Amino acid sequence: MTDPFVIVGGDAAGMSAASKAKREDPDREVVVFEKGDWVSYAACGMPYYVKGEVDDLEDLVAVTPEEFREERDVDLRTGHEVVAIDPEAKTVTVDADGERFDQPYGDLLIATGARAVEPPFEGFDLEGVFTLRSMDEADAIEDFVDEQEPRTAAIVGGGYVGVEMAEALVERGIDVSVFEMLPRILQPFGEATASTVADHLREQGVDLHLETAVEGFGGVDRVETVQLEDDAVSADLVVVGVGVAPNVELAEEAGIDLGPTGAIATDEYGRTNYEDVFAAGDCAEEDHVVTGEPDHVPLALTANRAGRAIGTTVAGDPTPTGGTAGTAIVKAFDLGAARTGILEDDRAREAGFDPVSVTIDAATRPHYYPGATELTVTLVADGESGRVLGASVVGEEGVKRIDTVATAVHAELTVAELRNLDLAYAPPFSPVWDPILTAAKVLEGNVDG
Amino acid sequence: MTDPFVIVGGDAAGMSAASKAKREDPDREVVVFEKGDWVSYAACGMPYYVKGEVDDLEDLVAVTPEEFREERDVDLRTGHEVVAIDPEAKTVTVDADGERFDQPYGDLLIATGARAVEPPFEGFDLEGVFTLRSMDEADAIEDFVDEQEPRTAAIVGGGYVGVEMAEALVERGIDVSVFEMLPRILQPFGEATASTVADHLREQGVDLHLETAVEGFGGVDRVETVQLEDDAVSADLVVVGVGVAPNVELAEEAGIDLGPTGAIATDEYGRTNYEDVFAAGDCAEEDHVVTGEPDHVPLALTANRAGRAIGTTVAGDPTPTGGTAGTAIVKAFDLGAARTGILEDDRAREAGFDPVSVTIDAATRPHYYPGATELTVTLVADGESGRVLGASVVGEEGVKRIDTVATAVHAELTVAELRNLDLAYAPPFSPVWDPILTAAKVLEGNVDG
Structure with missing residues (x-):
């Protein structure tokens, strides 16, 4: 009997691969290790939970752990953290409930995702300072808004998260300032689109500061101000959204190659430098369909598509992950x-x-x-x-x-x-x-x- | 000096060609003969004029005759009917104001459009029976609804015109019946889409009769009934929309080849069997991009695109007309x-x-x-x-x-x-x-x- 298809990480790429592999090859054992509790959730929906348009955080879960286990026959183990990969022995080392064990694999998918970049801002640990990457963080921001009733909020970073959170927090009745270091927001969208959205944010009452570096956050226990080079702005709530970094440490320590972007290098089938080790989603590179060069575009469809393709490949039908065109779309109040x-x-x-x-x-x-x-x-x-x-x-x-x-x-x-x-x-x-x-x-x- | 670029017909294809040829080659004389008064109008907008969403019929005119003449330097002659083409002598014969004259051309574009098919229904000439193809017909239907206040309307044909007019007339407070000979409406849209739209029409109160042949119309002077095989249905207003036929007689009499669809045959540049005679729009064929075979898809974008390409070609830069994929879209009440x-x-x-x-x-x-x-x-x-x-x-x-x-x-x-x-x-x-x-x-x- 072949060793199982083991997947590290239970979000879009991991669970798409698990579901597809099981559907194509029902006899193959598929084991997913997820260190947290949430699986298969729509991170892109989190701003709309904070905004109040999504009632329940659970609504963002596409498929529940029970459905994966009972209906899709996936051996999904939440609260299980993979701490090492041995690609020669073809095992992963797993920590769970204070125990450690080795799990052999036939094929391995690394789908460890990405984390919010946390610049070395002074005061990052003050109460009321958040990043928005995990469901628990979305929950915490929503609780904070409900319970602390902040009157002012500062958003650091004018990317997707910044723009979507500006809309969400204005909707909650909060005075919102956005701080962007670069001369424009939504950098990847080009000048015309960025300036149209910037004008619209201002029309909606957002206090937008371009070319403005944040140096840190001030306050006693709880955040009170955002420190700029020669100014301080009042903020009862801070959301830092300055980009994401791929979670590659586990792969790197196992001798799996990273690519030029710093994410895990993969071929057109999502394979790493080890024949039976794949990587997909926010931790991995994809070839750009225009340049042909590796790129790192940590977005949901890329992750779902690559995971699904790898599940098909592992089940015996080699399927390219499809590359990325860097396509993205964002809502900013009344604009798209x-x-x-x-x-x-x-x-x-x-x-x-x-x-x-x-x-x-x-x-x-x-x-x-x-x-x-x-x-x-x-x-x-x-x-x-x-x-x-x-x-x-x-x-x-x-x-x-x-x-x-x-x-x-x-x-x-x-x-x-x-x-x-x-x-x-x-x-x-x-x-x-x-x-x-x-x-x-x-x-x-x-x-x- | 080259003889002028002469265009027969002043709607989408003709006026696109005229404008583009003038823009690319301002010294070339461009003469357009239009037998009616309306030029460059959006026929697709006519149902929305009847519906009451477009206030003024003139609003449907994209570019006025004055703008063509004064701003675009096109020699546009409305009320001029081309009655013959001599492709050997390279002249067209024109009737205007009771006079007849010959006009030499260097290049010729036949853009004579299409007309509504009129089956040999008894009673077609009764007051209150219309087709909807020209601006004058749209005007007449709108006047009839305003002045005669019909309580019931019958639409013969469940294509675009039928579906759009059903919406327009229901909006005007009229009880609408639609009669379609075939087992489904919107034939080119496939079964699933057609049946969804049919259900929706019925939800909106439209009395939809499928597989029902109309035999004629009854009434004294004014239409009162639609005659079916063994039934008669009351109708104060009738709109017949059972398709269009290309206006090819002028071309055919001149020895210009028609294609398998009955429309004028053209090559990828919109050329007919005469090197310097082009045809475009609702009177002409286009190659289908899937089959590679000639097709007749009398729609606005096809006409505009082909006209523009021919204008460019005539100005010295050979440009393919692009073919058709038969793409179409229609609104039916709340559905698209x-x-x-x-x-x-x-x-x-x-x-x-x-x-x-x-x-x-x-x-x-x-x-x-x-x-x-x-x-x-x-x-x-x-x-x-x-x-x-x-x-x-x-x-x-x-x-x-x-x-x-x-x-x-x-x-x-x-x-x-x-x-x-x-x-x-x-x-x-x-x-x-x-x-x-x-x-x-x-x-x-x-x-x-």
Whole structure:
């Protein structure tokens, strides 16, 4: 009998792999070690729990531990921490309930996720200072807002978490300040989208501080202020969201290679440098579909997709994990913002492209049809070949149109091919030329040949 | 000096070509002959004028005749009917104001559009019986509803026009019956979408008669009844929308070849069998991007795109018209329905494919996020190669997702490639696996290899 398929970490990548492996090969034993209690939860839903739109934290759990155990026949062991991997002996060492034991594996998936980056801010341990990465942290923030009724909140970092938490906390009646070190928020979304969202945050009453470094937090026991270089701002609650770092220590100590991004290096099947050791999700790299280079995009779909592919591969049907286009979407009050592919000139040049781009404003419906709003589309292509490299869109509705460009990016379409796509038109849904097509029409003039 | 670029017909294809040719080659004379008064109008918006959502019929005009003449320097002549083409002499014969003259051309675009099919129904000439193809007809229906206050309306044909007019007339407080000869409405949208829309029409109070042939209309001067085989139904107003026929007589008489669909045959640049005679829009064929065979899809984007490409070609930069994927979208009260590519088994088989398909229901957002609705997705692929052939979606929101599949169809992606697309996810916009990806995951199991 083959040794079991062992999975370290019970969130999106791990549980997708477990479920898929069991479905494809029901006789294979699948063991998942999760050091915490929560499995298969939607971390992306946590801001909406704090906001009050999701009633119960348990609602964010897609599949419960009982369902995994009883319906999917997965040997899921919560409260079990893997403390070492021996890829030569093909065992993992597990701590649980004060005991330690070795578990042999036939195939291993490392799905240890990522953790919130915690810069060395003074006062990080004060009460009222949080990061938002785990379900327990979401619970703690929600409890704090309920019980302490903070009047002011500071959010450090203007990425997804920062923007979503600004909306959530304003909705809870709190005065919110956001501090971002860089000249713009939502860095990966490009200048046009970032500045549109920034203006909108300010319209919603968010006090947005760009190019502003936070030095630490002040207060006695409980946080009272955010310390800037030459100023201090009042804050009864602080959420630090300055990015995530992959949990790679376990892999690194086992001699598993990390890649250039610092996450675990994998091939197109999610394999590490050991044939029977896979890595997926927020701890692992994926090849970028535009550059072909390893990238680290710790997002939910990437994790689910890679986990599912690895489950299929382990069950005997080798399946590529699919790579990443870096597609992302975020809600900021009444706006949606989305991006895909390569938007940054320097990244495009590094990958050997000669980027050209346009930013256009277009209505989401014909002028005569009620309710049209404006969509701003930035489209980037290689000036020589015309290949579509990426896009960003922002507006009150219709930002899922980014999927059209994501598909074009995957398929390596040119701007001329994108412009000629037969997309859906009727007045309640779109102008004749969809805003994506309009952007392609304009950009085409900047492409050679 | 080159003879002018002459265009027959002043709607989407014709005016797109005129504008683009002038922009690319401002010195070239561009003459448009339009036999009516309306140019460059959004026929797709007419049902919403009748519904009362568009205040003024003029609102449907994208660019006015004055703007074409004064700002775009197009020699636009309304009230001018082209009655003959001589492709050897390179002239067209024009009737205007009781005079007849010959106009030489360097390049010619035939953009004569299509007309409503009028079956030989008895009583078609009764007052209160309409088709809906021209702006004047939209005006006449709106006037009739305003002035005659019909209490009952019959719509003959369950295609786009039928469905959109059902919504418009119900909104006007009229009891609406729809008669469709075939076993389902929205024939090109496939069974799952058609039956969902049919149920919804009935919920909205529309009296839907499937597999019901209309034999004629009864009444004295004004329509009073719709005659069925063995029944008569009361109707104060009738709208016949049983399809359109391309206006090809002018071309045919000039020796210009028609294609297998009965519309004007064209090559990938929109050229007819005469080097300097082009055809575009509702009177012309386009190659289907899946089958590679000529098709006749009289829709607005196809016309605009082909017109624009031909304008570019005539100005000296040969540009393919792009073909059609048959993408379409329609609103039916609270539902949207959309389709792309090849959905019909027999069409797929004729084109050499071995079609497999699935229909799935998926939520538009995660279960925990407020406002999720159900989307039904039908996805069709070639069972051997896995190539994506087409899709249909129906639901209360998010049906523009059809564009993802339209893009995949154009790019000749396989189901496995579609499943691996990095589409945008965040709880306010989508579940982790977008409904399109879920359909691809399920369909993948039915594909060989």
